[in-house]
Amino acid sequence: MSYFYFLVLYATILIPAQSLGDICLPKEHVPLFVFGDSAFDAGNNNYINTTIDLQVNFWPYGESFFKYPTGRASNGRLIPDFIAEYANLPPIPPYLHPGYSRYIDGVNFASAGSGALVETRRGLVIDLHTQLSYFKNIKTMLRQEIGEKEAKALLVKAVYLLSVGINDYAVPFITNSSVLQSHSQEEYVNMVIGNLTTVIKEMYKTGGRKFVFLGLPPLGCVPRLKALIPVKTSAICKDKLNALVQLHNKVLSKVLPKLESQLKGFKYSIAHLYTFLSERIDNPSKFGFKEGKSACCGIGPFRGIPSCGGKGSVKGYKLCENVTDHVFFDSAHPTEKVYQQFADLIWSGTPDIIGPYNLKAFFEV
Ligand SMILES: *[C@@H]1O[C@H](CO)[C@@H](O)[C@H](O)[C@H]1NC(C)=O
Ligand SMILES: *[C@@H]1O[C@H](CO)[C@@H](O)[C@H](O)[C@H]1NC(C)=O
Ligand SMILES: *[C@@H]1O[C@H](CO)[C@@H](O)[C@H](O)[C@H]1NC(C)=O
Ligand SMILES: *[C@@H]1O[C@H](CO)[C@@H](O)[C@H](O)[C@H]1NC(C)=O
Numbered sequence: 001m002s003y004f005y006f007l008v009l010y011a012t013i014l015i016p017a018q019s020l021g022d023i024c025l026p027k028e029h030v031p032l033f034v035f036g037d038s039a040f041d042a043g044n045n046n047y048i049n050t051t052i053d054l055q056v057n058f059w060p061y062g063e064s065f066f067k068y069p070t071g072r073a074s075n076g077r078l079i080p081d082f083i084a085e086y087a088n089l090p091p092i093p094p095y096l097h098p099g100y101s102r103y104i105d106g107v108n109f110a111s112a113g114s115g116a117l118v119e120t121r122r123g124l125v126i127d128l129h130t131q132l133s134y135f136k137n138i139k140t141m142l143r144q145e146i147g148e149k150e151a152k153a154l155l156v157k158a159v160y161l162l163s164v165g166i167n168d169y170a171v172p173f174i175t176n177s178s179v180l181q182s183h184s185q186e187e188y189v190n191m192v193i194g195n196l197t198t199v200i201k202e203m204y205k206t207g208g209r210k211f212v213f214l215g216l217p218p219l220g221c222v223p224r225l226k227a228l229i230p231v232k233t234s235a236i237c238k239d240k241l242n243a244l245v246q247l248h249n250k251v252l253s254k255v256l257p258k259l260e261s262q263l264k265g266f267k268y269s270i271a272h273l274y275t276f277l278s279e280r281i282d283n284p285s286k287f288g289f290k291e292g293k294s295a296c297c298g299i300g301p302f303r304g305i306p307s308c309g310g311k312g313s314v315k316g317y318k319l320c321e322n323v324t325d326h327v328f329f330d331s332a333h334p335t336e337k338v339y340q341q342f343a344d345l346i347w348s349g350t351p352d353i354i355g356p357y358n359l360k361a362f363f364e365v
Contacts, residue, residue, distance in 0.1 A: 031106035036163030038112035043071030047096035050124045054113040076336030082343030115168035116195040155207030163214040168192045211268045216245040223295045224331035227304025269357045271346045290325035306331040
């Protein structure tokens, strides 16, 4: 019985992979590779040795769409899920998901809590440099499966979606680390973007050409950061942190055109999350929400103490009745509705929300 089961499993995993050699991929088949943090992690952290604070594979995460927790830090789908759907791709599974081998559609390497710096939650996440090494493994596997030429063409056509930097700035604030006192804002931002640039250049060498960056959100306004200081003062957003992420966004928007002029065929786009999210936090009703400042799930001021699901050190938490009223699902992550609105805009939007290219243009070969 168990032998039979093993054979069936073996067959379902290996046969599709081996027969890929015979598949002639249509020209318009454009894969999606996803890198970064919890904005994009579709479940990689379920499979690593980390702390419960960096995992979300328990209820009520996933409650609205999947009806079970997948490891996505929201009540439902994330931006890459919508983009994959609009691009007519199947959902892009996490790299560490056991048994997954259909790499011709793309892979998701993102890991909640990670940043561009290896110091950011070192040992608890898959940092960006490690995500890059996983991507290089995929290239090797693709070559074996579909041949050198086809693999190269696939990686050149692919779209690379990155959400990097949020944790590099948020973690030092949350942990009151001295790293922000020992560096000037400019130095620190240059270090984060320097490491990001190193990885982008390696991705380019590996074959990547079309890169889409999620601009950093107004981090100082997320419930978790606002809950760090007493209620009275946290009525306003943390300006220092917002200034830092805005500087990051500004430097990134200068570095990318430079890369474009240095690297032949390199194309990029930036999805402007900062203004999009600020507008919804400040004027929720204008965009179909009722509550912009307090999270749906959590406890304390703005429900900003991370306790959603009650599996971490803080057990008590509250859950809102109607999640579609909220901009934030938990202390740090937007609701599926916010992600869907953003995904819709960056799919076919104009330069005020995404530029120089929108995603639709990137998926057209
Ligand atoms: C997982 O992490 C814990 C604490 O960080 C450590 O004690 C344990 O040895 C680790 N396990 C593995 C398999 O690495
Ligand atoms: C943060 O650290 C600084 C010194 O690095 C200290 O003066 C300050 O009191 C700390 N703040 C909190 C909230 O712990
Ligand atoms: C990358 O980050 C490390 C700290 O993790 C820093 O020492 C190094 O200078 C950074 N690299 C670049 C190119 O900025
Ligand atoms: C939840 O809120 C949305 C928008 O405010 C509304 O359309 C919907 O009917 C509400 N659902 C429930 C169960 O109250």
